[in-house]
Amino acid sequence: MTRRATLRGAERTPLEGAAARADVLVCGASFAGLAVARELAGSGADVLVVDRYEIGERATSACAAPTPWLHAMGVAGAIRQEIPCMAFHTPHGSARFRMPWSWSAFDYRELCRLLWDQCDGARFEIAKVEGRGNVAGSGTRAAPGGPPVAAIGGGAGVADGEITISTDRGDVTAPLIVDALGWRRVLGPGENVQPPEALISRGLEVHPHGGGTDLDCWIDRSLVRYGYAWSVPADGEQRVGVGSYEPRHHVKEPTKEIARRLDVDPVRYQGNWFPHALREAAEDGVFFAGDSAGHCLPLSGEGIRTAFHFGIACGRELRGVLAGERTREQALAAYGDFSRSHAGAYRVMGRLQRWVPALPPRLLTALIALAGRRRPCAWAFDRYLGVAPPPRLESRVPWRPSPTTSAGSSPA
Numbered sequence: 001m002t003r004r005a006t007l008r009g010a011e012r013t014p015l016e017g018a019a020a021r022a023d024v025l026v027c028g029a030s031f032a033g034l035a036v037a038r039e040l041a042g043s044g045a046d047v048l049v050v051d052r053y054e055i056g057e058r059a060t061s062a063c064a065a066p067t068p069w070l071h072a073m074g075v076a077g078a079i080r081q082e083i084p085c086m087a088f089h090t091p092h093g094s095a096r097f098r099m100p101w102s103w104s105a106f107d108y109r110e111l112c113r114l115l116w117d118q119c120d121g122a123r124f125e126i127a128k129v130e131g132r133g134n135v136a137g138s139g140t141r142a143a144p145g146g147p148p149v150a151a152i153g154g155g156a157g158v159a160d161g162e163i164t165i166s167t168d169r170g171d172v173t174a175p176l177i178v179d180a181l182g183w184r185r186v187l188g189p190g191e192n193v194q195p196p197e198a199l200i201s202r203g204l205e206v207h208p209h210g211g212g213t214d215l216d217c218w219i220d221r222s223l224v225r226y227g228y229a230w231s232v233p234a235d236g237e238q239r240v241g242v243g244s245y246e247p248r249h250h251v252k253e254p255t256k257e258i259a260r261r262l263d264v265d266p267v268r269y270q271g272n273w274f275p276h277a278l279r280e281a282a283e284d285g286v287f288f289a290g291d292s293a294g295h296c297l298p299l300s301g302e303g304i305r306t307a308f309h310f311g312i313a314c315g316r317e318l319r320g321v322l323a324g325e326r327t328r329e330q331a332l333a334a335y336g337d338f339s340r341s342h343a344g345a346y347r348v349m350g351r352l353q354r355w356v357p358a359l360p361p362r363l364l365t366a367l368i369a370l371a372g373r374r375r376p377c378a379w380a381f382d383r384y385l386g387v388a389p390p391p392r393l394e395s396r397v398p399w400r401p402s403p404t405t406s407a408g409s410s411p412a
Ligand SMILES: Cc1cc2nc3c(=O)[nH]c(=O)nc-3n(C[C@H](O)[C@H](O)[C@H](O)COP(=O)(O)OP(=O)(O)OC[C@H]3O[C@@H](n4cnc5c(N)ncnc54)[C@H](O)[C@@H]3O)c2cc1C
Pocket: 027, 028, 029, 030, 031, 032, 033, 050, 051, 052, 053, 058, 060, 061, 062, 063, 064, 065, 127, 128, 129, 130, 180, 181, 182, 183, 184, 186, 202, 203, 204, 205, 241, 270, 271, 272, 273, 274, 289, 290, 291, 292, 296, 301, 302, 303, 304, 305, 307
């Protein structure tokens, strides 16, 4: 069994006094959480990031993302292999797509390290987030050892009280809280709907030694009824897996089967759930980014760049609050609007997620072959990237959402 780097037993000392209070508490130190914290670098705020494991300890994905996004995030050093082509396979044929942009498979630990290096000034603690504590109503109440709320970051933007989060190392308080905890959405209000009832997919993959040049994708009912299989080459490693849009359908046997068909060893398993429906990104005083807000794209199950995309938008709203330019409530409203402005694209992809498995396989094969031609391929993949386009490389300036922000617009 893998022994994850974390704090165990007596090492889990209580967080107390100043250590238990921050201006911004970011829960979750993966793609979304680190993107938020990175955006707060140099703000002068006390930013505390917590995760149940050490940063970069537990990868749960095939770790493939659009190369332009990895450059824009300053993490190109984590790239293990650039992948310019995708190949789609059905039982009736294959089509190879030369993309207008490339994917890159990266090393998760290294990517997290490179992101964390950009989070100057943030602190990190290992702690398991258990849920919401009380919400203090006063506008200027400070936790022991902390500054008055109105004095955060030298601005006067936070008008409401602090929020307390329970962790297994005690309560932590901050006026600005981000849930970047992944699909569990631990800090959401009300009953938390969990799989298999939740709008969520399940994925599992193995990581044998191997190689390849293309990102391969199989749509084959004999493997998985509602979903797809993939193989991502990563410089000496192959990330081979299966995702099912129907959470009740187990994917262990299909994963073993695709490994058998590819003649690779089913070793080094890793799996997780990933959402396929947007949820409120700002609720009950808390900002949600990444899988906790359902930001993973339906159909493709791609959730890394969207975690960056919404994490950046969230970070910029928080920055505006810290600078005294807006209140927390205004930032929550603007960020919630920004997330909702993408609903059209998520709806289209959600429909495709239902239609693709329902199409007669021969028709699907013909459509894939058509889409693989140069022009439709470039059009489709550019549209797809445009749902969450990479920010401009130079952009590190506070972002002001405009009322006309629409799907596909960049927070940059
Ligand atoms: C098998 C599989 C393969 C995938 N492959 C790809 C891919 O190649 N490309 C792609 O774009 N997407 C892929 N995805 C989807 C992608 O992994 C997710 O959308 C993405 O990880 C979401 O990022 P996040 O930061 O929101 O959440 P996560 O990456 O899930 O991070 C959540 C963080 O919160 C921490 N955490 C959770 N609960 C607690 C708690 N209670 N207390 C403290 N910390 C906690 C976790 O340790 C973790 O660090 C894949 C998913 C699966 C399951």
